[in-house]
Amino acid sequence: METYKLLLFLAAVIIEGNAAMINLAGGPKSNYTFPKNFLFGVSTAAAQIEGAWNEDGKSESIWDHLIHTNPSFVKDGSNADVAADSYHLYKRDAEMVHELAVDIYRFSISWPRVLPTGLANYVNPLGIQYYKNLIDELIKYNITPMVTIYHWDLPQKLQDIGGWTNAHIVDYFTDYAKVLFDNFGDKVKYWVTFNEPMQTCLEGYGGTYRAPALNRHGVAEYLCTHNLLKAHASVYHLFDTNYRSLNGGKIGMSLDSNWAEPKTNTPSDREAAELYLRTHVGWYAHPVYSAEGNYPPELIKLVDEKSRLQNYTRSRLPKFTPEEVAFIKGTADFFGLNHYTTYLLSMADKEVGAIPSHENDVGIVRVQDPKWPSRSSSSWLKVVPFGFRRLLKWITKTYNNVPIIVTENGYADFSGIDDAARVSYYSHYLNALLHAIHEDHSNVHGYFAWSLMDNFEWDDGYVSRFGLYLVDFKSPNKTRTAKHSAKLYASVVTSRGLPPDYDPEDFTAFSGASLLMPTVLPLIPLYRLMV
Numbered sequence: 217m218e219t220y221k222l223l224l225f226l227a228a229v230i231i232e233g234n235a236a237m238i239n240l241a242g243g244p245k246s247n248y249t250f251p252k253n254f255l256f257g258v259s260t261a262a263a264q265i266e267g268a269w270n271e272d273g274k275s276e277s278i279w280d281h282l283i284h285t286n287p288s289f290v291k292d293g294s295n296a297d298v299a300a301d302s303y304h305l306y307k308r309d310a311e312m313v314h315e316l317a318v319d320i321y322r323f324s325i326s327w328p329r330v331l332p333t334g335l336a337n338y339v340n341p342l343g344i345q346y347y348k349n350l351i352d353e354l355i356k357y358n359i360t361p362m363v364t365i366y367h368w369d370l371p372q373k374l375q376d377i378g379g380w381t382n383a384h385i386v387d388y389f390t391d392y393a394k395v396l397f398d399n400f401g402d403k404v405k406y407w408v409t410f411n412e413p414m415q416t417c418l419e420g421y422g423g424t425y426r427a428p429a430l431n432r433h434g435v436a437e438y439l440c441t442h443n444l445l446k447a448h449a450s451v452y453h454l455f456d457t458n459y460r461s462l463n464g465g466k467i468g469m470s471l472d473s474n475w476a477e478p479k480t481n482t483p484s485d486r487e488a489a490e491l492y493l494r495t496h497v498g499w500y501a502h503p504v505y506s507a508e509g510n511y512p513p514e515l516i517k518l519v520d521e522k523s524r525l526q527n528y529t530r531s532r533l534p535k536f537t538p539e540e541v542a543f544i545k546g547t548a549d550f551f552g553l554n555h556y557t558t559y560l561l562s563m564a565d566k567e568v569g570a571i572p573s574h575e576n577d578v579g580i581v582r583v584q585d586p587k588w589p590s591r592s593s594s595s596w597l598k599v600v601p602f603g604f605r606r607l608l609k610w611i612t613k614t615y616n617n618v619p620i621i622v623t624e625n626g627y628a629d630f631s632g633i634d635d636a637a638r639v640s641y642y643s644h645y646l647n648a649l650l651h652a653i654h655e656d657h658s659n660v661h662g663y664f665a666w667s668l669m670d671n672f673e674w675d676d677g678y679v680s681r682f683g684l685y686l687v688d689f690k691s692p693n694k695t696r697t698a699k700h701s702a703k704l705y706a707s708v709v710t711s712r713g714l715p716p717d718y719d720p721e722d723f724t725a726f727s728g729a730s731l732l733m734p735t736v737l738p739l740i741p742l743y744r745l746m747v
């Protein structure tokens with residue numbers, strides 16, 4: 217191609233990209249500020265940062281096991297054996313949280329570090345000591361600890377006996393939570409029972425994308441969800457009955473949800489978008505947060521009907537008894553929301569997904585608008601701030617004004633201190649959040665950035681970086697350095713408002729995406745050969 221044609225092409229890509237971005241921001245720039253008692257925090261997860269996978273008595277988790285037995289599961293051939301080495305570097309971690317000036321740090325506890333067999337007959341004293349040290353270090357800086365009880369790292373020994381499909385896990389999980397309440401309950405004021413249960417059940421049991429990668433779709437994702445919701449409720453009741461009066465504190469669950477935008481404005485696409493929300497986030501939220509409890513009626517109808525047509529003796533969706541519905545309903549003090557991106561929805565006009573599967577049962581099609589900006593290392597992560605605003609409004613309305621805490625939101629790149637795209641992402645999403653709070657009266661009480669530092673991004677290994685702090689994984693002491701986004705976030709937290717130079721129409725930090733992605737993506741296998 218001649219040079220001038222190439223330049224014209226580049227200009228066209230950039231102009232077209234920008235033209236599509238005008239209404240994305242979720243509102244014009246405002247002088248709104250975050251309420252005085254609004255909670256700002258940062259999040260991490262044990263399996264992604266701690267390393268020390270077999271140190272001081274810790275046993276294998278399902279993630280350790282999956283990667284050790286199937287190293288090609290991770291795109292860059294890496295593993296989480298050492299990760300960011302937070303098992304040894306927790307003092308620096310606490311110092312970074314302090315540098316960000318946030319109020320609260322959300323980290324998770326590793327079940328196999330505390331209970332190596334998964335069962336509570338033996339509690340590993342060194343595991344307990346590690347989390348005591350971390351909690352005390354946070355409190356030294358006046359940072360409130362928030363603990364995620366389960367962020368995906370089930371002890372492999374429990375997986376060997378069925379994991380989340382074994383009904384006894386309700387008791388095992390409750391025993392584990394009791395150990396945590398007994399040991400840390402005096403200092404931990406916020407508890408999250410589960411991080412993104414849909415990832416565990418739909419992707420881990422129904423698919424191959426998350427551990428244990430069972431791929432028993434159509435059956436196992438429903439069994440897993442059934443036991444997990446009972447386990448959640450059981451731990452809520454334990455806390456509510458025995459610990460709340462002792463220590464105070466709050467307990468909830470963190471659900472992952474994309475926003476679902478109708479693909480076009482037809483009634484059918486609008487119905488598809490609503491059905492997506494009800495059968496995905498609603499699969500977990502309706503039993504806990506709705507006034508009537510139980511699985512969403514739409515999901516019950518769809519799975520019952522499909523199961524009948526497919527000649528099953530009974531529905532693949534297990535049913536809660538009325539007592540169980542009542543036991544699970546209302547078991548949360550807040551709605552934890554993990555949100556990153558948006559999809560466009562329409563009804564499927566033919567069978568979709570594997571048969572049987574949750575995807576096939578629901579029967580809708582999900583795509584993203586190629587015009588949505590992004591140059592993220594995570595190809596699904598399109599920058600759609602208005603989707604965040606609409607989702608917060610939908611949750612507030614659908615679940616009766618429940619207090620929402622955004623427990624994760626963030627952006628991934630291929631690494632670097634000068635992370636203009638992440639700075640832009642956070643500015644736009646926080647602008648959308650301010651509009652959600654002040655104009656829509658969405659009931660949001662807190663916001664956590666994902667993540668404090670670069671970490672083991674599951675199947676993406678160390679290729680995809682979500683950190684506010686860069687981690688030099690090649691250096692012996694896993695040196696952590698603040699990125700530009702860390703400075704931006706600290707300034708938002710301190711000023712309680714957006715930076716003065718923020719422009720809601722400026723998405724240029726993401727332009728070039730369509731040029732960069734095809735050049736960078738093929739390099740990943742190459743990179744994998746090198747490390």
Ligand code: GBH
Pocket residue numbers: 261411412415472474554556596624666673682
């Ligand atoms: C969170 O998951 C996790 O809690 C955290 O551990 C992780 O590091 C972080 O986000 C960043 O990924 O399934 O087709 O929608 C985010 C939930 C689920 C969002 C998978 C993206 C992939 C595309 N993610 N999803 S799709």
